[in-house]
Amino acid sequence: MAPAYRGRFAPSPTGLLHAGSLVAALASWLDARVHGGCWLVRIEDIDTPRCVAGAGEAILGQLAACGLTPDEPPWWQHTRGDAYGRALQQLRAAGRAYDCGCTRSDIDAVLAAAGRGHQRFGERVYPGTCRSGLHGRPPRAVRLRLEGRVEWLDRRLGAQHQDLTADVGDIVLKRADGLWAYQLAVVVDDAAQGITDVVRGEDLADNTARQIALQRALGVPTPRYLHTPLVLAADGHKLSKQNGAVPLDLREPQEALAQAGRALGLHLPPAATGAEWLAAAVTAWAGIIAGFPPAPLEGTR
Numbered sequence: 001m002a003p004a005y006r007g008r009f010a011p012s013p014t015g016l017l018h019a020g021s022l023v024a025a026l027a028s029w030l031d032a033r034v035h036g037g038c039w040l041v042r043i044e045d046i047d048t049p050r051c052v053a054g055a056g057e058a059i060l061g062q063l064a065a066c067g068l069t070p071d072e073p074p075w076w077q078h079t080r081g082d083a084y085g086r087a088l089q090q091l092r093a094a095g096r097a098y099d100c101g102c103t104r105s106d107i108d109a110v111l112a113a114a115g116r117g118h119q120r121f122g123e124r125v126y127p128g129t130c131r132s133g134l135h136g137r138p139p140r141a142v143r144l145r146l147e148g149r150v151e152w153l154d155r156r157l158g159a160q161h162q163d164l165t166a167d168v169g170d171i172v173l174k175r176a177d178g179l180w181a182y183q184l185a186v187v188v189d190d191a192a193q194g195i196t197d198v199v200r201g202e203d204l205a206d207n208t209a210r211q212i213a214l215q216r217a218l219g220v221p222t223p224r225y226l227h228t229p230l231v232l233a234a235d236g237h238k239l240s241k242q243n244g245a246v247p248l249d250l251r252e253p254q255e256a257l258a259q260a261g262r263a264l265g266l267h268l269p270p271a272a273t274g275a276e277w278l279a280a281a282v283t284a285w286a287g288i289i290a291g292f293p294p295a296p297l298e299g300t301r
């Protein structure tokens with residue numbers, strides 16, 4: 001029997017929620033409700049230089065003001081270092097994780113010499129230099145050996161694939177500054193929280209193949225994935241703090257919810273209360289997901 005639905009919203013507390021991030025929060029909540037499941041919130045506060053003091057608590061307050069309250073106490077990733085350390089040990093023991101002594105300029109020099117220059121979005125496909133050892137340099141980061149092609153099914157976008165060898169390369173699990181990388185933390189915590197369904201913004205879709213590869217390396221289940229449409233700013237880019245997203249105005253939570261709902265294709269009349277609006281949205285969301293591409297019952301698990 002498939003495990004009972006468990007979903008989550010996993011904001012990074014780099015600022016308050018804005019119109020774009022509420023879309024992912026609302027979609028993950030609605031999807032959990034439609035499936036009679038459990039909805040969790042995880043504050044992803046491991047990238048400490050980017051975190052804003054108090055933002056995690058403030059986000060929980062914003063969610064509560066919108067009527068989105070988690071079914072279990074929120075998890076905070078800064079308390080989870082031991083679990084990430086154990087996962088790293090497991091990957092090392094399996095020969096999947098290795099120390100890397102390369103600086104960015106070392107990597108750029110190797111890529112340039114191979115005629116591969118700078119990659120799209122400034123992402124460097126690691127050339128594998130330290131797979132065979134540190135070459136006398138001190139260790140900096142820890143990397144995961146990643147190769148092959150991953151195919152997966154997105155509940156909204158349909159069949160997806162990525163060639164990890166050509167387009168991603170060996171990813172960082174622990175950064176040179178000693179901080180845990182997002183990919184390791186998210187995979188370890190999704191597994192530890194028994195997440196069956198990840199519902200998040202489409203800007204994160206590109207991480208899915210590497211997360212699935214990491215799940216396989218750790219021997220944990222792969223959740224189903226649904227990536228939601230992005231809210232675009234006036235400049236046509238994803239709405240973010242950098243291009244003018246303002247924190248949600250919570251004097252009007254129903255208006256904020258209605259706007260997030262429209263991004264998801266929910267066009268609902270105003271309701272007397274936020275709770276009534278949410279109840280109508282659950283029914284409407286069931287209709288929206290019924291129109292998604294047909295998927296095998298077991299998803300990608």
Ligand code: GLU
Pocket residue numbers: 009010011012044186199200204
């Ligand atoms: N913490 C990530 C972010 O805010 C999202 C992680 C996820 O949903 O997988 O961009």
